[in-house]
Amino acid sequence: MRLSQRVKQLSPSTTLAITAKANELKKQGIDVVGLGAGEPDFNTPQHIIDAAVEAMQEGKTKYTAAAGIPELREAICKKLKDDNGLTYSPAQISVANGAKHVLYNIFQAILDPGDEVIVPIPYWVSYPEQVLLADGQPVFVEGKESNEFKITAEQLREAITDRTQAVIINSPSNPTGTVYSREELQAIADVCIEKGILMISDEIYEKLIYDGAEHVSVASLSEAAYNHTIVVNGMSKPYSMTGWRIGYAAGSKELIDAINNLSSHSTSNPTTFAQYGALEALRGTQEPLEMMKKEFEQRRNAVVELLNSIDGIHCVKPKGAFYIFANVSEAVKKGGYANTDEWAKVLLEKEYVALIPGSGFGAPNHIRISYATSMAQLEKGIERIKRFVEGK
Structure with a gap:
């Protein structure tokens, strides 16, 4: 069977690779914190x-x-x-x-x-x-x-x-x-x-x-x-x-x-x-949307503050969506990693935090963190990132 050139030229998804590894660890009973979700964590109203x-x-x-x-x-x-x-x-x-x-x-x-x-x-x-x-x-x-x-x-x-x-x-x-x-x-x-x-x-x-x-x-x-x-x-x-x-x-x-x-x-x-x-x-009613938006804003504020407190990571406060796009170039360099993809891979393996490296978005010095998950998970995940970056 011959595959078309059109599908051969497609780039493999960095998201899928991280997700597959995270799921494999979860099946082993490991407490993995997932910060890569591109969807709200609330059920449909x-x-x-x-x-x-x-x-x-x-x-x-x-x-x-x-x-x-x-x-x-x-x-x-x-x-x-x-x-x-x-x-x-x-x-x-x-x-x-x-x-x-x-x-x-x-x-x-x-x-x-x-x-x-x-x-x-x-x-x-x-x-x-x-x-x-x-x-x-x-x-x-x-x-x-x-x-x-x-x-x-x-x-x-x-x-x-x-x-x-x-x-x-x-x-x-x-x-x-x-x-x-x-x-x-x-x-x-x-x-x-x-x-x-x-x-x-x-x-x-x-x-x-x-x-x-x-x-x-x-x-x-x-x-x-x-x-x-x-x-x-x-x-x-x-x-x-x-x-x-x-x-x-x-x-x-x-x-x-x-x-x-x-x-x-x-x-x-x-x-x-x-x-x-x-x-x-x-x-119908838009109340569930307003509730969700209010919760996202509270999470965003907390996550930006926590991330900016980590030596080697900085981010701007976004005005929309539910993502933080953080610059980790200093942390990657300080840790001696070849690139952000390797840094994210080792973070998952050592601290069990799954997030998306920026290479998939055309920005290799960054990571995408989704705050479409609970505050407890966000705080746990960022504490693990801090420990990983600062070697504590």
């Missing part, structure tokens, strides 16, 4: 579960339109209007099997071989791989730690070529938690409008934002920005529905039609009863 169960009991278990049920697309339009000041019709909405599937569809719909997509560093691990799977070429632009890991309009302009089709904007960001300001987004939008570049705005963490920071959808800045943007969002992070696999895109009807056509030949439709759960998530 009960009213959402109840809505999905009711849908199944009512026989809503059959195929739907590839774009999703009309009621859900209408609810998404209302959400985008109320929360983001964006006006879309249901025909401009595509519901898919998670925001990851939405992104995959977008790249498949817009890229021909050799087309380029600008990917800011640090990046979510799947962005460059999905571009490659569409025969595109990721072009990396580094967001400096001194600028809270955000790229500038000037950097973007320098990276654009005649093959550039799109730029990815992820605010709040995975893995950094950084949030772009309205002014920063306007400067980026101005460049994209001038050059005719599509902005792929991944807003999956928009509800998890702290310290009075403002989430701005770049599509809301002007009519021109709206016409140059496709908005990506979903249920996973705000409603702790990671396993339900419901995400959506909002954009031009031409692009949405192409995405829906692609879905019709790949997955048929998003899981039917999960769509009814998503409908309830949008229409």
Whole structure:
């Protein structure tokens, strides 16, 4: 059997390697502290579960339109209007099997071989791989730690070529938690409008934002920005529905039609009863979300303080999501390790703490710590990290 070049070029997941080792240790009865989770540790709110169960009991278990049920697309339009000041019709909405599937569809719909997509560093691990799977070429632009890991309009302009089709904007960001300001987004939008570049705005963490920071959808800045943007969002992070696999895109009807056509030949439709759960998530009480957000903010504050107290580790306080992106270059050097990957591997083996090295995000001097776990686990894990780094 011959494998395609497209799958051969994919990079192995650093997350999976760490997770596999952590699971192996857990099976041996070892107390492993996992700080790598990319999902809330809360269960899906009960009213959402109840809505999905009711849908199944009512026989809503059959195929739907590839774009999703009309009621859900209408609810998404209302959400985008109320929360983001964006006006879309249901025909401009595509519901898919998670925001990851939405992104995959977008790249498949817009890229021909050799087309380029600008990917800011640090990046979510799947962005460059999905571009490659569409025969595109990721072009990396580094967001400096001194600028809270955000790229500038000037950097973007320098990276654009005649093959550039799109730029990815992820605010709040995975893995950094950084949030772009309205002014920063306007400067980026101005460049994209001038050059005719599509902005792929991944807003999956928009509800998890702290310290009075403002989430701005770049599509809301002007009519021109709206016409140059496709908005990506979903249920996973705000409603702790990671396993339900419901995400959506909002954009031009031409692009949405192409995405829906692609879905019709790949997955048929998003899981039917999960769509009814998503409908309830949008229409129902938002109290569980607010409770979760409050808890995340308390954890974030504690984790930043604890990490910055460790000699050789420093981090900025993120304004969104549920990750800390900490610089461990001094700790790695002090410990005599070849790189952060080796440092993280030995940390797991010696102190039984699993976290994600930054190499998977294009930032090899950093680690990603998720505070989507209990305060007790966070405190235990960071105490072990401190002992490991300081040799105590």
